[in-house]
Structures are given as structure tokens and as C-alpha cells.
Amino acid sequence: DQQVKQNSPSLSVQEGRISILNCDYTNSMFDYFLWYKKYPAEGPTFLISISSIKDKNEDGRFTVFLNKSAKHLSLHIVPSQPGDSAVYFCAASGERDDKIIFGKGTRLHILP
């Protein structure tokens, strides 16, 4: 049973435009959400996180939105740059069961 779902395996976006990556979760006990970026042959790198007490968190070009009622979060990258081409993983954890659970990832291609 997959608790964190990224339903788009891949996404292509023009350089300079907005990239929107989506993520859904099923476990209502999750209260902390994270996004990671991964290049081939490297470990994932932490991008941004959001606590369930917030609905938005921004860090430079990256903004994460959380909709608790829909159990949905999204990562916005504005403007998209060539170096953003990577696999993006959505992840979640809950205070009572603190392991971080990851989705299957979305491969983002930034087109020139």
C-alpha cells in the first residue's frame, strides 16, 4: 500500500516557465512533508519542507503548497532552469511513526 503517491512519472517544462510537481498521500497521521531532488549516481538532496500547521512554504525559486483536506501537496519551481532537470521525490513523516516515506519520484526535464 503506497502511502505517498506521485502519479506523474515524468514532466517536461520549457526553461523559464513554472514547473509544478504533484504529490498525494493517504496517511492522515503524516504531519511533515519534504521534497528531495536527485541526480543520477548521487544521493537525494533535501530541497524544502512543510509542516502540517502551514499551507505554504517558500525558499527562493521553490514553493511547496499543502492542502491537508485533499491530502495533496505540490512543489512549484519558478522560473525553471536547466539545472532543475532531475528526479524529484515527495516524502512524508508523522511524529508518532517518524520514518520518512518516499513516493516513486517524478522525472523533470527542462527544455531549452
Place this chain on the structure above:
Amino acid sequence: KAGVTQTPRYLIKTRGQQVTLSCSPISGHRSVSWYQQTPGQGLQFLFEYFSETQRNKGNFPGRFSGRQFSNSRSEMNVSTLELGDSALYLCASRTEGAVNTEAFFGQGTRLTVV
């Protein structure tokens, strides 16, 4: 501050053998988690150790085991290797307390079972 270090980076083993992977967390981090990454399956949680105790466990068979030492270094062992165990194994460490904090990953160990 040094990051998470995993050794070895690459490993080739034959079916039936066993393998041990090593992870040194960021200095001061007491939580170490292990993940398996295979194509199309994302990062699947194996287990987490905190202060030498296994705190969480994923849905993997008993052939997968781990331990953590007093200096927070962790090892993961896979016995009786199967072809399907070929994967990138990632280790991540988190800060003391480790609730609602991000995890920092090593570069991983690429295991190939032939």
C-alpha cells in the same frame, strides 16, 4: 562538516552470497535510516536506527538486517543474495531528536547481484 559517507560505492556479488554495507552519518547525527532504490519503485524504507536501537522497520524480508554502533555508524547486511536485490542502497542521517527534521543522504552503494 563532512556529509554522510557510504562504502563501498559499487559492489558486485553472486547469488547466494551475503554483503555488508557501511554508513557513517554526519557528525552529531544519531538517527540513521536505510533505503533501497530500484527503477520504478522510488525509495523504499528498510529500517531506521537511533542510539543503537532499531526504531522503525519497513516491509523487507529477514535477509535484510542492520545495526548501529555507539559512534552512530551503521551497517546493513543482506544474506542469501537474490538477483532482485540489485539496487542502489542509500543511507540517510538526521539530527538528534530527529522528529520532523530532514534527512541527509549519502551517495549510495550500487549493488549488482549476478
